[in-house]
Amino acid sequence: MMDAMELLLSRRSLGKLGEPAPEGAALDRILRVALRAPDHGALRPWRVLLIRGEARARFGEVMADSLKRRKPSVSDEDLARERDKALRAPLLVIVAASYKTGGKNIPEVEQLLSAGCVAYGLEIAAQAEGFGAIWKTGDAVYDRAVHERLGLGESEHIVGVLYVGTPTMVPPDGARPSVESIVSEWRG
Numbered sequence: 001m002m003d004a005m006e007l008l009l010s011r012r013s014l015g016k017l018g019e020p021a022p023e024g025a026a027l028d029r030i031l032r033v034a035l036r037a038p039d040h041g042a043l044r045p046w047r048v049l050l051i052r053g054e055a056r057a058r059f060g061e062v063m064a065d066s067l068k069r070r071k072p073s074v075s076d077e078d079l080a081r082e083r084d085k086a087l088r089a090p091l092l093v094i095v096a097a098s099y100k101t102g103g104k105n106i107p108e109v110e111q112l113l114s115a116g117c118v119a120y121g122l123e124i125a126a127q128a129e130g131f132g133a134i135w136k137t138g139d140a141v142y143d144r145a146v147h148e149r150l151g152l153g154e155s156e157h158i159v160g161v162l163y164v165g166t167p168t169m170v171p172p173d174g175a176r177p178s179v180e181s182i183v184s185e186w187r188g
């Protein structure tokens with residue numbers, strides 16, 4: 001088991017992914033990590049959809065339909081590329097913010113941030129379990145027609161599609177900011 005700090009300090013995205021995807025107990029642990037996201041008011045303002053197997057091709061159709069609607073002049077080649085994106089990993093996890101009121105008046109932005117933490121938890125837990133993941137969005141995830149096809153309601157908003165699988169290639173890690181470049185001390 002990887003040391004926690006070693007894991008956190010080495011978190012990175014990996015986009016070249018193949019079989020297998022996490023399943024069974026490993027997938028369950030990854031999802032449980034994600035559902036420990038900080039959550040103001042315990043609203044659980046999240047929805048998580050797993051897309052795997054043949055359903056990925058159906059999701060690819062949804063993405064391609066969205067592109068065609070948004071850009072009617074799109075080439076067949078670009079349409080095919082959009083359709084095939086869903087096949088780039090054996091498991092796709094859609095994380096949505098599912099805004100709740102619950103009489104608690106928690107601002108939507110806080111619920112959105114909480115859903116972002118769910119996505120981050122998924123990504124880091126996938127890495128801890130020996131898998132790779134990358135968080136993606138793109139114009140289609142903001143398309144209400146896509147939401148409808150996924151069964152998401154009007155108060156739901158996709159924060160990301162996590163592509164998850166086994167890394168087939170591990171390129172050199174990207175540069176990371178130094179602490180000094182981002183962090184300063186406020187002394188009043």
Ligand SMILES: Cc1cc2nc3c(=O)[nH]c(=O)nc-3n(C[C@H](O)[C@H](O)[C@H](O)COP(=O)(O)O)c2cc1C
Nearest residue numbers: 011012013014015134135136137138159160173174
């Ligand atoms: C909300 C969000 C949306 C993102 N959307 C995309 C995307 O559509 N395509 C992409 O290549 N990277 C996207 N990224 C960035 C990658 O997930 C990744 O963070 C980036 O490539 C840097 O790699 P690293 O995570 O190893 O630092 C997104 C990240 C976030 C937080």
